[in-house]
Amino acid sequence: MDDTVTCLVRGPASRYPRGFIWLIPAWFVILGLAALEIGRVASTSGRLPGWLALTEIGGLAIATVTAFCVLATVRQPAFRADQDGIRLGVSTSRRRPKLRQVQLPWPEIAQLRIVRRHYGALLVITLGPAARIVHRPGLARQALVLLGTLIMPFAFGRGSPALTCPRMDPPRYRVKICDVSAADLSLALDSVKPDEVRILSGKLRFFLAPPRQPVTRRPSTPVA
Secondary structure: OOOOOEEEEEEEHOOOOHHHHHHHHHHHHHHHHHHHHHHHHHHHHHOOOOHHHHHHHHHHHHHHHHHHHHHHOOOOEEEEEEEOEEEEOOOOOOOOOHOOOOEHHHHHHEEEEEEEEEEEEEEEEEEOOOOOOOOOOOOHHHHHHHHHHHHHOOOOOOOOOOHOEEOOOEEEEEEEEOOOHHHHHHHHHHHHOOOOEEEEEEEEEEEEOOOOOOOOOOOOOOOO
């Protein structure tokens, strides 16, 4: 039986689209304004004291901070590596699991970079030129997904997880591996990866898009 490296991934990226965590403060603002308006109407009519709305906002603030911290540090088994490649995403029983996971064969991976972090290690998977890119949704589509989730968080759906959408220029995936040191992760991946794939360690570099080459304009050919 082939060896399999399974790790926990930190954060909401394994289940929710990019930017989902910032909807929690938005919900707090909406509910807080609603509580203030209800408290103002109730105090005007004399049914409830005005300070009751402030206590409701305080409770909402505590719930918001708690939900934000829990979602930012949640852990999911969303990283698996074996002799065939790397699979990102949480296992699901849905009919279309490919929408929640992505498979990266070793021939499509150019290199791996492991950076030490306080929670474990940050793994940057850089794809090669021949890799099949699962393109990240455009800004307009991401905005529509977040807007629909803001209005109907349970009925609209969660969209494509941020973990399965690569960053571009160059195409790469960033995976927050927790409860595993950078040295142990390097040894574990070295046992399943092919020799062609390099494992680098050290500080994370900033990726910049390659500069565009200037276009040389040739003079038009005279027509006889």
